[in-house]
Amino acid sequence: MFKISAAFATLAALTQVSLVTAHGGVLSYNIAGTTYNGFVPYNTPVGQSSIQREWDTYDPIQDPTDSYMSCNTNGANLGSDQLYATAASGSTVIAYWNNPWPHTIGPIMVYMANCNGDCTDATTSDLEWFKIEEAGLISGDQPTGVWGMGEMVNDNSSWTTSIPSSLAAGDYFIRHELLAIHQSNVPQFYMECAQLKITGSGTASPSSEYLVKFPGAYSMSDPGVDINIYGNSGVTNYTIPGPAVWTGN
Numbered sequence: 270m271f272k273i274s275a276a277f278a279t280l281a282a283l284t285q286v287s288l289v290t291a292h293g294g295v296l297s298y299n300i301a302g303t304t305y306n307g308f309v310p311y312n313t314p315v316g317q318s319s320i321q322r323e324w325d326t327y328d329p330i331q332d333p334t335d336s337y338m339s340c341n342t343n344g345a346n347l348g349s350d351q352l353y354a355t356a357a358s359g360s361t362v363i364a365y366w367n368n369p370w371p372h373t374i375g376p377i378m379v380y381m382a383n384c385n386g387d388c389t390d391a392t393t394s395d396l397e398w399f400k401i402e403e404a405g406l407i408s409g410d411q412p413t414g415v416w417g418m419g420e421m422v423n424d425n426s427s428w429t430t431s432i433p434s435s436l437a438a439g440d441y442f443i444r445h446e447l448l449a450i451h452q453s454n455v456p457q458f459y460m461e462c463a464q465l466k467i468t469g470s471g472t473a474s475p476s477s478e479y480l481v482k483f484p485g486a487y488s489m490s491d492p493g494v495d496i497n498i499y500g501n502s503g504v505t506n507y508t509i510p511g512p513a514v515w516t517g518n
């Protein structure tokens with residue numbers, strides 16, 4: 270009996286290591302100078318307290334209309350023991366992925382959503398998300414150029430964002446999303462959400478043209494989603510999916 274459970278434990282450990290090397294997500298943050306650990310997938314959610322919504326697997330979502338597109342597998346469910354990071358509007362948010370993040374081809378996007386109340390109780394697929402930052406094909410052509418994701422990997426597998434300084438105070442999610450497109454016509458979406466209590470004297474909020482839902486914002490027919498970059502030698506543009514970036518102005 271003891272031998273059998275030890276063997277299972279070893280198998281589970283090996284499985285997790287191989288998953289870690291292939292995929293992953295945002296594991297921690299630095300928000301306005303304070304470090305916050307994220308949820309730990311593969312561990313039981315019982316007793317975990319973090320600012321991040323639960324997510325259960327390092328694997329990507331491959332269907333842009335998946336019901337978990339907002340905050341990853343099980344992130345759409347109500348959270349338990351959720352914490353907040355408090356930050357004034359205009360603050361810096363650094364997200365840290367597993368390092369080195371294994372993919373370099375595709376855009377990075379950062380969204381927020383006003384929870385209009387406590388984010389812990391929010392159903393993330395009902396929220397209206399707005400994009401605060403994006404980086405797609407930065408230079409070169411699609412198969413050989415530099416992508417936002419590659420810059421993230423080069424920067425210690427981290428991404429630094431500023432919360433729009435005019436954003437109205439309130440409880441928000443911040444949602445970091447990677448779209449890996451190294452596999453032809455098989456998009457890989459990776460997203461994690463964390464709870465922010467935004468303070469400050471800002472009064473701005475995005476108008477409806479900037480607001481989207483997940484699922485809803487993307488479809489498989491989007492040019493930047495269903496894409497074979499290897500057939501696009503010499504193509505130096507790329508259409509990042511989703512709405513225009515709201516800068517707060």
Ligand SMILES: *[C@@H]1O[C@H](CO)[C@@H](O)[C@H](O)[C@H]1NC(C)=O
Nearest residue numbers: 297365366367368425426427
């Ligand atoms: C690099 O990322 C790790 C987390 O993956 C973090 O602990 C460390 O502080 C980062 N180093 C720098 C120089 O940002």
Ligand SMILES: *[C@@H]1O[C@H](CO)[C@@H](O)[C@H](O)[C@H]1NC(C)=O
Nearest residue numbers: 492493501504506507508509
């Ligand atoms: C690049 O730009 C051209 C011309 O505007 C457009 O037709 C094409 O769809 C774009 N390609 C991508 C991959 O976004």
Ligand SMILES: [Cu+2]
Nearest residue numbers: 291292293371
């Ligand atoms: Cu992967």
